[in-house]
Amino acid sequence: MKIVIVGNGVAGVTCAMTARQRDPHAEITIVGGETDYFFSRTALMYSFMDRMTRRDLEPYERKAYAEQRIALRRDWVIDHHADAKTVHLSSGATLSYDKLVLALGATPNRFGWEGINDVKEGLVHFVSMQDLDACERLTPSTREAIVVGGGLIGIELVESLLHHGIKVTFLIREPYYWPVALGREEGDIVTEQLRAHGVDVRYMEEMKRIEVDAAGRVSGVLTNKGETIPCQMLGICVGVRPSIDRLKAFTDPPQLSRGVVVDETLQSSLPDVFACGDCAEIQPIEGRSYIEMIWYSAKRQGRHVAANLFGDQLRYAPPIFFNSSKFFEVEYTTVGEVMSLPEGTPTLFRKHPTKPLCQRILHNGDRVLGFNMLGSRWNHEILERWIRERRSPAWVVAQLADAQFDVEFGRANLASCIQRELPLAKELSR
Amino acid sequence: MIRRTAAGLFLHDLKNRGLSAWTLSLLLIAFYGILYFGQYYWTPDNPCTDNASCYSEGAVCEAGACLRESRIERGQDWLYRTATVHIDELGWKLGASVDAAARPDGTLARDENKNGLIDNWEHFGNRWTVYGMLYTLGILLGGAWICFKYRHNRYQIVRTGVVMMVQTSFAFSLPILLKFFHKPEYYFSYMWPLKIDYLDPRNFAYYGEGLVLWGFFASLAVVPVMTLLYGKRWYCSWVCGCGGLANTFGEPWRHLSNKSSNAWKFEKVAIYTVMGVAFFSTALWFASAVLPESSSLHAAATGTRKWYGLVVTASLSGAIGTGLYPLGGTRVWCRNFCPMAAFLGIIQKLGRFRIRVKKEMCISCGLCSKYCEMGIDVRSYAQAGLSFTRASCVGCGMCAEVCPRGVLRLENSAKVDPQDLSLVSFLDESWKGAASSVAAKI
Missing domain, CATH: 3.50.50.60 (FAD/NAD(P)-binding domain)
Structure with a gap:
């Protein structure tokens, strides 16, 4: 064959x-x-x-x-x-x-921003090897960069540019970081991380027009707030x-x-x-x-x-959703349904008073539906099993330590997290 | 992409086999060369009256001292002599100053060998003191850096803290103290077969009953049991000085280990060969001590001692092992040649230690493999979702540290969920045990 x-x-x-x-x-x-x-x-x-x-x-x-x-x-x-x-x-x-x-x-997606057709140089995405080529070609001649799009690829590009000593402005259309996956509280933790690393994060700011210099290289971006931010490199990370x-x-x-x-x-x-x-x-x-x-x-x-x-005719069905990521030093694990659930879904939200450490447990009163865990490591296999087994939120909270996956000696202190009821709120801009 | 700053360019060069890395490697190898072999490789400038009284080959008598004829050879002699004598002298001064402070009556006697090097079992000031001090300094400074760099990772902090403590006490201060009190110089952090002398009957009289018994007990009981329980990491990255230096001072080069499957093949042949030689040599030494006088057996024992010391101890563990840090990564010795690592690795395969892999969460980024100092292709297990135990894994924990998706975890349990099932415990799920009861208190 x-x-x-x-x-x-x-x-x-x-x-x-x-x-x-x-x-x-x-x-x-x-x-x-x-x-x-x-x-x-x-x-x-x-x-x-x-x-x-x-x-x-x-x-x-x-x-x-x-x-x-x-x-x-x-x-x-x-x-x-x-x-x-x-x-x-x-x-x-x-x-x-x-x-x-x-x-x-x-x-990568591109939308019909004004001026995008005049750009000959300085515009990058961050998903292909050719994108990496472009990023590396432009980095030495870049002092200021703008990254558009508050998702995973966007924040990765921001972190990389910071590493090279570039001043980064991060334009995010939504009211906080990554609202399709994170609640406001987790989003705020990521924002703190970004600001602590010196990123100029701007929420509810969109790119209106791309400015280019005489050679056709990106020279700045006009935002919907009317401000023109100078840049020599523009990263567009608004989904694929x-x-x-x-x-x-x-x-x-x-x-x-x-x-x-x-x-x-x-x-x-x-x-x-x-x-x-x-x-x-x-x-x-x-x-x-x-x-x-x-x-x-x-x-x-x-x-x-x-x-x-080979003729198996197996029907594909996605399993319980899981994903993970890392925002600078803060690790993230999600399992099950979180932001896809309707507004007002009962939620237990546990947060450490000072550290960037929190757990969001969504449920329907009887059983857990999803988890958003930030700041420590979790075994998604166990969280997944609890969803499948229709465990009650009280049971899950009592067993929570079983699903921790932190390094030896470094188990995150769940006992010091303060738990409260916090029905799911959604702040999507559209 | 290299960071385009002076520091960025230099660090890239140093960490990625650039000019500075080669230079450093040569310097390290030269240092080890002088340390181990310096004394054998120069013509002693002993006093002479004419060429005939210079017994060294190719030496001539000039101004009452034997010198070699060619300029290059004279240069070499000068370099070796100056370096060795100076390092030795420095060690002497260090030792003597401690001794003078502690024993004002001055009981320290200076014995020198024919090359003018300090050569006395009884006191502690010579080039090895300098080496030990530099080594300890490397571990302490590097360790402090590791504790800062990985301050968010308690495993790294605890592990590095223990390594620094063991080095300072058992591998540096205690042997000096022992010598100070005219006791045998014994390093409790080293064991046979890494320190092969400890089970060599020739040295039993020098070490005395207690230490010899401890040597047997440590190597044949403590080591296997600890390794079955915790994996070889308890030794290789918590106690051992070689591992200690690799994981502290060697941090900038840990990623240089070769990850190819060919390197793994070489590793398996090389390390078990050395282990075999170590075991065989020990057996031979025992035989020569126990069996009735046999000159050929004695000759063989003496020969293996000399060659083992020259090839394995001095060259492979010293000059190659540490000298190649900037070019071949930090565990060239531990991975390919250390007989102790081979021995521990076999036990580790039978024990409880493993690297646990979360299923399906790996993104194949390869940071785990890249930063594995033992050259294990961790990614191949992680992306297949397979928990594993590799004989060579020293449990430094760096794969788990660098994993951006938290896929890996070092564990001592062969069972995922320890279960002690009775019908009742099955129904109320009390078998879930300790972790649950901690959680229940929250």
């Missing part, structure tokens, strides 16, 4: 490795145009901050691909013929397949969307909506064409379609699709 996987990100490579486990004889080819080898996108900031080399970002030794007999092609797919079962590459080559997997990943633009020009594209539309078995509208990862828009039999755009789901979907290539 010939398997062609488009995209050498985590979804594509996980799919290839899993398929190899399943079938020692399959002919597996990965086509990817971004880099020669799979790298960990999530670690771009550590390379930018000189904590790792680019080679260190590669999760597998290079010889692993040869050992697993996975052929890598540095190329872009530019066309697809469904009847002939072929894909055409920008180098002119044609690959035929028995099963095709689209693991195309995502592309499935990378499907290229597909629209194909002879036989699969059905597209926000992403590549797939059913619950991750199969697209075309026979033997599958999709997984950031580009897949999963349409369940009932209910709304969804796109999961995080590392963990890409890996999960990659594994899932590999099974279905």
